[in-house]
Amino acid sequence: MVFEHLEEKEAVEIAALIEKNGFAFYSILADKTKKKSIKAVFKKLAKDERRHMKILEDKYYPEAGFGEQITEEELKQLLETKTNPIAYDGFEPSGELHIAQG
CATH class of the missing domain: 1.10.287 (Helix Hairpins)
Structure with missing residues (x-):
């Protein structure tokens, strides 16, 4: 199979x-x-x-x-509060962007 x-x-x-x-x-x-x-x-x-x-x-x-997924609003808030956000494609089936908080 x-x-x-x-x-x-x-x-x-x-x-x-x-x-x-x-x-x-x-x-x-x-x-x-x-x-x-x-x-x-x-x-x-x-x-x-x-x-x-x-x-x-x-x-x-x-x-x-x-990994956890976040809403678009949460993403905006993260991007506004983090000085150097790290973004990567988590290869999820949804194709959604995940933010590593580091």
């Missing part, structure tokens, strides 16, 4: 990517579909994918060793 040798962090990254792609896919279908009943199904599926992503972020990101 393709996934049998994955480390936990890799598995969480792949799962997150699948959920994000599923959300994008169903959202596009919902936008393009004109029939209300079908549109509702695609919107529900997109909502389910977003809920799955939230579960991964809340429960499995910390367990798999992903």
Whole structure:
């Protein structure tokens, strides 16, 4: 099987990517579909994918060793208060920027 040798962090990254792609896919279908009943199904599926992503972020990101994420407002505050902030790409599935406070 393709996934049998994955480390936990890799598995969480792949799962997150699948959920994000599923959300994008169903959202596009919902936008393009004109029939209300079908549109509702695609919107529900997109909502389910977003809920799955939230579960991964809340429960499995910390367990798999992903760092904390901060809000845009917290980032602005950090950048305003730190004289020499260090920023790096944490290689998270979300692609979000993480700030090392040092």
